[in-house]
Amino acid sequence: MRIALIYTILAVIATIANIGAQDLVTRFYQGPLPVILSVFVGTGAGLVVKYLLDKRYIFAFQSKSLSHDSQVFFLYSIMGVVTTLVFWGFEFSFHLLFETKEMRYLGGILGLAVGYLTKYHLDKRYVFRTEAT
Template identity: 55%
Template sequence: MPIYLLYALLAAFATGANIVSQDALLRLYDGPGHLWASVVFGTAVGLMLKYVLDKRYIFRFRARNAAHEGRTFALYAAMGLVTTAIFWGFEFAFHAWFDGARSMRYLGGVLGLALGYAAKYQMDKRYVFTGSAA
């Protein structure tokens, strides 16, 4: 399978995990800051899942030791700050534009993640998983 198709498939899987995690948290918690809590929780789930998938299937990366793994994850997460801003921007913009409609907020999140992941691949290839197979 071409790498771009595999990346798109794994990105779609991580996106689904993010949105499902957000929705699950909202169903369990409706207190103060529930919307922010759900977005942060979904982002964390998506980040960790995407890291494992990218590391193994896209970049075929193997850390030399635990410290190397930690530095790699920290750099991966740092590169994700830019893409998280895109994702959150879209999600919260759709939330505002469509009067808080949950489905439209999720659509904004999906669009933001798609754009963010397209940029993230390039950043990860150049700065995070240097020397990897992809």
């Protein structure tokens, strides 16, 4: 139960980073396709924040080198592809259905919640696994 609470708190922090980055982009970017750009920027921000938090506080993972850490981050990112598609599906669906940024953000938050739950199990099994010695 403790790990679930910590994971939830960290997921909320990463969600705030994601939605916050999106909001900054939509507030200050005046070019074409601001929603799509904001979702990409938010996804990147959330990915990095979530990786750093999960690595340290959920899995207590210690990389052997920068190269090893880069490999683990790559695998972490690959595991996130499907969960990111879920998140994007929710966010863009809410955007199309309701046509307000608040509802788009709500869709994003719901999509991130579903994605993070799935991602925890993928990361535990494939990314931050402990190998037998």
